[in-house]
Amino acid sequence: MTAREQVFVAYPGRDPTLAAGIMDAVRKANARPIPIIYEPWPFNDVAGSPLVSPILEKIDESPLLVADTTYLNLNVVYEIGFAIGRNKRAFLVRHKGTKGDRDIAKLVGIFDTLGYFEYATFDELQARLEAHIDTAHLNFSTALDRKSPIYLIEPPKRGTDVGVMVSRIKKAGYGRYRSFTPEEDTRLSATDAIRQVAASSGVFIPFQKTDEPEAEVHNIRCMFIAGLCDGMGKPKLLLTPPRFDAPLDIRDDVKQWHQLSDIHAIVAEFSPQIVEYAGQLEPSGIDRTTLLQSLSIGDPRAENEMNTLDQYYLKIDQFDRTMNGEVNLVVGRKGSGKTALFIRLRDKMRGDRRNIVLDLKPEGYQLIRMKEDILEFLSEGARQHLITAFWEYLIYLEIAYKLLEKDQKAHRYNQDIHNAYVELSGVYNAANFSSEGDFSERLATLSERLAKRYQEKYGTQDARRLTAGEVTELVYVHDIKQLRELISSYLHRKEAVWVMFDNLDKGWSTQGVDVIDATVLRCLVDAGRKVEREMRKAGHVVHCIVFVRNDVYDHLMRNTPDFGKEMRATLDWNDPDMLREMLRLRLVSGMHADLNRVDFHMVWHELCVSHYKGEDTSNYLIQRSLMRPRNLLKIFNHCRGFATNFNRQIIEDIDSEKGLKAYSSDLLAELDAELTQVFPSAQDLLYHFMDSKRALTRAELGELLTSAKIDAADHEKVLSFLLYYGVLGVQVGDAEYFIFDVNYDIKVLQVRAERGKEKTLYIVNPAFWPAFSIAA
Template identity: 40%
Template sequence: MPRAIGDTIEAAVRQIQDRSGLSTIKTWIETDIAGRFVGTEVLGAIASSTHFLADVTVLNFNVTYEIGYAIGLEKPLVLVRNAAIQDAGPTIGEVGVFDTLGYRTYENSSDLSAIFRAIPEAKPIRLPPAELNRKAPVYVTDAKFKTDPATRIIARVKKARLGFRSFDPNEQPRLSGPDAIRQVAQSFGILVHFVPNTVADARVHNLRSAFLAGLSHGMGRVTLLLQNGDEPVPIDYRDLVVAFYHPDQIDESVAEFATRVTEAFQVSVESPVRVPRNLLEKVNLGASSAENELRDLAEYYLEINAYQRALRGDVRVVVGRKGSGKSAIFHRVRDRIRSAKGNIVLDLKPEGYKLLKFKEDVLRLMTSGTLEHTVTAFWEYLLLLEICYKILEKDRVPHTRDPRLFEPYRSLAGAYDSDLYVGEGDFSERLSVLLERIGSEFKAKYGSDAHVRLSEGQLTELLYVHDVRALREQVERYLQLKDSLWLLFDNIDKGWPAHGIQGEDLVIIRALLEATRKIERQLERHEVACRTLVFLRNDVYELLVQQTPDRARTRRSPWTGRMRIFCVSCSGAVSSLMGSTRIKRSRTSGARWR
């Protein structure tokens, strides 16, 4: 905090004390007692106070965390900002949170003392009426840049079988205060990841995370605060954070967190939900991301013709702008199809950033003919492995009870060797391991030479670890005992800029469509029904069509049945749940196709 702000606050407090004789206003400096833990003293002072005033002129971890803590305790809160101080570091607009909570400005100690005198009129921010979310009991802060630790944290949460919601800055550019409060209030557990200061966007991310951490502690939720190494959390609150120096420590921390969440889940008593006081409190427009509302999506989702066509398998490519409802269709189609025990559903989200290093290290060094052939072979191999993984996961128990499945299952498990790729439990990690292996072997054999042309034998040696032919035969044999196979892809273009998409990016998508078509043809020969749905942004799709030769489109025919989604802002769906009316915007309120 700049010294000018501290001096102004102290001067304002002295003015109040001199004029009124009040001695009940305390500043944080008075809690700085030698031999005592500063963080504990400050939090204790907040808990015992009747009101809390915080200066947000210059945002830092301590103040942001303490504001969240005070809100969690439902303390009357006053936020102030010195208008005379120039912005330094992340602004309130960049971080979000505080611009929707509101604050008062001052320029000098007289202005601030006037605000002090009005403090008794301040009212607490009422926590929203919210049921604990038992289907997705955990709320996670995701990082903008998917580093290895960030990816591993999400993967371990998935592996712990914890349903979770998340704030992803790639999907939502800012976090609003009311939304943060509502999400924490619904949760049994909060997992916050603080990123090192060397990471771009670290200060904005860590300030948001500090606010959520304070909210969680104030509301008494199960909380796990993780940071990579010894930064960025200041020493005042270092004891609240679990630092990790090796990926295995992430696994241990998340496993212990999952146990505590499960315990809270089991011992929790459903407290009565506060009755909304007015019409506005009854209105719920839903989350901005379908992924955070999977619990309620089925209750209000409007099954329009676009969804029905996707469900019937009439289309292969679903196209729509960001926020138009593609992910909602993805989740509803997936849930509907996999509810039938005889179906195998591969729901993959190979986010584009995962392929960035592969593109830079390998694909840019290949000739155009080798490039497309390599990427198609890569997708075909990856899909084959993921189909095996899904079958073995889905029928791990059923095959022991069904004589038809027992022997084919064991044969498939034997063909699916336990190499490094197979050993990882989450798709993001498995994809990273596979790409890393291919990239390392390519650089070891061909270095940085440009325009590399690979023969079929060299390509096989580079990509494959398994006996692909034997593995494919086992998959085809097993799927003949099933009703159908569905291949669903979402988020492949996530994080791609609206401008600057390169030729290699389009090759990745075109090769994916070709690989799925090849798998469909192979399975059709064995009378196995296979359907594909790929979800793309409309700008990516338009570029894909423009840069695909007409002859290639005719020969491969990957564009048959494409569908475009549009949202109509005034459309909505109304549902009744637990006796209270909730108004939701339709995720896919209109559609057309070409």
């Protein structure tokens, strides 16, 4: 008789009834004449649990892993990742009648993108275990990303510890790292996580204390990534805060910091492992049998494709306007391509070594100390004066820093710049001013120093008015006039200066932005224009450009006197053919074909069925992207992920259905966060559309808003937001209109709704139907 293969079954032990039921189903299945025998292994997260190595050895020896995810035990999550990294099938099961960690799993995002079997009874689980389980594993490329070898899992709220770690990563020479950032992606796709880890030579995994917001969700992601790393044999750095109780499976590998300075040493110790791994021979990879599996279309987040973006970037009119220096603001909704434009503009300008290019990415959390300790106590006029001076000072400091950094070696051999360099360096490094660290650290240090000086001098006096002299005394460590003159003198030897700010809205409170945030943004734009004017008087070409989310900008600035005066480039997409062309460039580039000779439909039909539910598949997906490039890429990656998971040649109907469901869940979480940021009382509002109708009358919509605890006085404002974000559209008769159908002019939607009167219906965007459980 042929020996039965052993299959490891992992499950949480916190629910005794569930654990007993799983054990009973396994015992009964083992009693049947099936070719495998199941070995159960419960986890209780208590001291004295079994050693880790026997568990991993059993997974390694098994043809597959069966794991119950009704409750998301951290060790089980790790083992799921480990099995996948070992090229094993991870067969996930979940009890239908137990809520368990279902809500957490939706926020995490990994498990529904892997797929799972839901059992209503333990007899049903037994029957499934007795049936054939396909052992085909997930296919992934093992080719390393040589230009961006680092992958980082960021927490929902980046604290000082992660900021220091990122700074040390950059100092180690890995400035172009790839990352998962919850503020951008909200949920982590298993397919994307596997692809990113497989391409990495080193992975940074910072855990959070359990009392931090959303720490449970973040730490689950971290455990899955840690398992992937160990399964694939990737170097990993598990960074934990003080007194962190590490799960059993990783307890021996964690590096715990007690003081922030410890992180410097930890990263320094880890960095050689990255170099050593990257120095290995290129892994041979797996046998690719389909074009779909081998295709690479880049990453939905431009930050993760800095080295490849130039191969398929769709140059739009807004890019040309920005490159020609015609704008000082680039605004666009989340996922509309602001960062892609930022990266291409930066790289284009850096192509001329005579240019000075500053890519500055301040984050809201770096200004919190200044906001809490100073700005809340100042009058509006004093606040604007202080913040404008702060930004102006910061811009000059960063220009000086870049000049000194760029010519650090050249000035020793170039007499034309030597004296000017020494003089600028002497002034810049004077007054005990530290230039250590990256821009984030310099910004944080400067704002904290300002806050400390203000508190020491004025304390917490409300509505304080500051004179010009008092502002100067508070803000400037250097003689600003002398610094400006030295920079101006130095720039006669350069071509142009480009100062670009991105990410200012990143890190702002998830509970909403306020009038102070508006002041910070407006004053940054004003300071940039002031620097441009001062430098241009001296004959220099200087461009200061701020990249910011369009919805945040409109919300913050609409009632300010300067609204509309700035020269803006707005990244609003409303042409499906443009999005189709964006996708074509990526598909053709991924196939290494001639970009100018391959038609979209020619390549599309090699990858996907031509129609889905009677509609052209590309059009079907585009219409559910909210006309945002990032969303379209996410939809395609989800659909492709499900197809490749099952070794299909092309994306079939079932893959599109599953992919759209996973994307819809992502979209729901992301849009809820976006709405909350600009209208805090709308938090969780979108979830109240669950099981609603596709089309609602004004009265029905009012009832829904009331059930979400939105004050009646705010109904019109909230409705405007829902229309603005594309969650709802307007239907009058047979005609349907969403915000992108009317060139993003919300007044058009409002007027059409008013004209329709009682016949007007508010329609839910089909992109949300799967997440809202609205029948298609």
